Amino acid sequence: xxxPLFSAxxxxxxxxxLLSIAGGWPAWGHAQTDDAPEKVENSALTGELxxxxxxxxxxxxxxxxxxxxSLLLDAARxxxxxxxxxxxxxxxxxxxxxxxxxxxxxxxxxxxxxxxTANNHVLQILLALNQTAESLEPLKKEIALAPLPERAxxxxxxxxxxxxxxxxxxxxxxxHKALEPYLQANTTGGAAWTSxxxxxxxxxxxxxxxxxxxxxxxxxxxxxxxxxxxxxxxGRQVKEAQALVIQxxxxxxxxELAMNYARVLIELQRYADAQVVLQDVxxxxxxxxxxxxxLGSLQFEQGQDKQAEASLARYVNMVKQDSGEDAVRGIxxxxxxRATLLARQGKLNEARQLLAQLPANNTQERNNRLLAExxxxxxxxxxxxxxxxxxxxxxxxxxxxYEQAMLAEKLNxxxxxxxxxxxxxxxAPSYYNAYNALGFSLADRKxxxxxxxxxxxxxxxxxPDDPFITDSLGWVEFRLGDLPSALNYLQKAYNDRADAxxxxxxxxxxxxxxxxxxxxxxxREGIKSAPDNExxxxxxxxxxxxx
Numbered sequence: 324x325x326x327p328l329f330s331a332x333x334x335x336x337x338x339x340x341l342l343s344i345a346g347g348w349p350a351w352g353h354a355q356t357d358d359a360p361e362k363v364e365n366s367a368l369t370g371e372l373x374x375x376x377x378x379x380x381x382x383x384x385x386x387x388x389x390x391x392x393s394l395l396l397d398a399a400r401x402x403x404x405x406x407x408x409x410x411x412x413x414x415x416x417x418x419x420x421x422x423x424x425x426x427x428x429x430x431x432x433x434x435x436x437x438x439x440t441a442n443n444h445v446l447q448i449l450l451a452l453n454q455t456a457e458s459l460e461p462l463k464k465e466i467a468l469a470p471l472p473e474r475a476x477x478x479x480x481x482x483x484x485x486x487x488x489x490x491x492x493x494x495x496x497x498x499h500k501a502l503e504p505y506l507q508a509n510t511t512g513g514a515a516w517t518s519x520x521x522x523x524x525x526x527x528x529x530x531x532x533x534x535x536x537x538x539x540x541x542x543x544x545x546x547x548x549x550x551x552x553x554x555x556x557x558g559r560q561v562k563e564a565q566a567l568v569i570q571x572x573x574x575x576x577x578x579e580l581a582m583n584y585a586r587v588l589i590e591l592q593r594y595a596d597a598q599v600v601l602q603d604v605x606x607x608x609x610x611x612x613x614x615x616x617x618l619g620s621l622q623f624e625q626g627q628d629k630q631a632e633a634s635l636a637r638y639v640n641m642v643k644q645d646s647g648e649d650a651v652r653g654i655x656x657x658x659x660x661r662a663t664l665l666a667r668q669g670k671l672n673e674a675r676q677l678l679a680q681l682p683a684n685n686t687q688e689r690n691n692r693l694l695a696e697x698x699x700x701x702x703x704x705x706x707x708x709x710x711x712x713x714x715x716x717x718x719x720x721x722x723x724x725y726e727q728a729m730l731a732e733k734l735n736x737x738x739x740x741x742x743x744x745x746x747x748x749x750x751a752p753s754y755y756n757a758y759n760a761l762g763f764s765l766a767d768r769k770x771x772x773x774x775x776x777x778x779x780x781x782x783x784x785x786x787p788d789d790p791f792i793t794d795s796l797g798w799v800e801f802r803l804g805d806l807p808s809a810l811n812y813l814q815k816a817y818n819d820r821a822d823a824x825x826x827x828x829x830x831x832x833x834x835x836x837x838x839x840x841x842x843x844x845x846x847r848e849g850i851k852s853a854p855d856n857e858x859x860x861x862x863x864x865x866x867x868x869x870x
Contacts, residue, residue: 517536
């Protein structure tokens with residue numbers, strides 16, 4: 324017997340309660356956000372209303388989200404219940420009905436104009452629908468509703484909201500309008516100009532982004548936002564940004580800002596400048612452990628062995644009792660470099676003993692310790708010893724099998740190399756380096772060239788922008804005799820990454836095509852960057868060009 328919509332309130336209550344206890348549906352009540360106004364008297368859930376909620380949920384269970392959404396949104400409007408509004412929005416989103424979600428969110432925000440959650444839903448849904456222009460009013464409200472102590476943080480997060488919109492210039496204009504009341508205020512000016520600067524940066528207006536950073540720092544010299552934006556602009560080769568960063572460092576004088584500055588200098592390959600900054604940090608803030616690690620690593624790369632050992636040892640002693648992930652990662656990096664320093668002095672056994680003390684509390688840490696020892700032995704050209712370390716480990720981890728395959732190639736055990744690489748592919752089908760390595764090996768040996776090409780193309784599907792895989796494709800085209808195609812791929816690879824091995828391959832193709840002056844030029848660049856590269860040296864010895 325079918326019950327009318329308004330009947331059986333007690334049975335409806337029981338059924339909704341039982342279903343909510345069973346975890347099937349949400350238990351509706353009167354909970355609301357802290358800043359929502361007190362409910363009016365007609366917000367009580369009557370029997371008729373409960374039955375409407377029940378029918379809505381039943382419709383959802385039966386695969387009819389449209390009907391369920393309509394019933395629950397109607398129930399939300401009649402009850403003025405925030406949880407029902409939220410449920411209606413969720414239903415529409417799950418059904419991928421952006422318009423329905425927006426309608427429900429707007430009804431919620433209209434019912435509760437001071438509810439931050441409701442307004443935030445409206446803003447986020449508008450941006451997901453790419454309705455950028457319509458987002459202005461909800462964005463203004465998002466800022467205005469934020470309590471004063473939180474307002475600068477809310478403003479700082481605005482660029483994240485607009486990260487995925489396609490109309491970057493329009494988004495910048497919208498944000499600028501919303502931020503106008505806050506740009507000149509001492510409490511919000513730094514954050515507001517930083518957010519506007521980041522929006523300009525996203526729309527590729529580097530000059531405008533720099534101007535915003537400068538204005539933000541002028542209004543609030545203690546705001547970290549303009550300085551971080553300046554660092555990002557430095558990384559984008561905006562020369563004037565460095566002066567801003569230096570000014571911020573004088574005004575704020577924190578080791579964290581100085582460390583970020585040093586990292587950008589390293590990215591720009593300004594190693595001497597970075598070292599000066601790091602030495603200043605370790606001098607004035609000797610308890611800043613990370614500074615010792617970065618300084619020691621830089622000294623290591625620059626061949627300053629004694630200084631590197633002292634800095635790295637200082638770091639290890641400072642964090643050796645720390646079991647956190649960052650400390651374990653840092654200790655592994657420091658001890659690996661210290662082991663290399665020992666090996667350079669002919670103390671290979673001591674170096675291996677040092678690596679044996681690395682953390683090994685889980686599988687990943689044990690694998691990292693093995694890889695560190697293997698890399699140490701590789702650097703010393705101890706191919707067999709490195710191979711034995713991995714063979715004795717008897718690990719099925721793809722990264723270890725891959726390393727073992729590369730060592731098998733060094734030992735000229737090519738059948739074993741192929742077997743190991745195929746094992747990697749079987750265990751980890753997306754491990755693109757294995758496809759590339761196998762394909763390149765076949766091409767280099769001039770065997771099964773079509774199979775080699777297909778393997779390399781497969782690798783490119785996983786990493787289409789990897790210059791080393793593009794280099795491999797160029798090399799297999801060279802082996803197949805398609806010199807124009809080979810030149811196209813190798814030139815692209817070299818433009819993306821001026822590596823010595825890519826230079827060797829590109830130079831050889833140019834040489835065979837009769838462009839010998841250009842080939843010599845590429846080879847000279849390769850020698851300058853890596854004079855000991857084996858592939859480049861073998862190519863030059865075989866072709867004997869006069870450089």
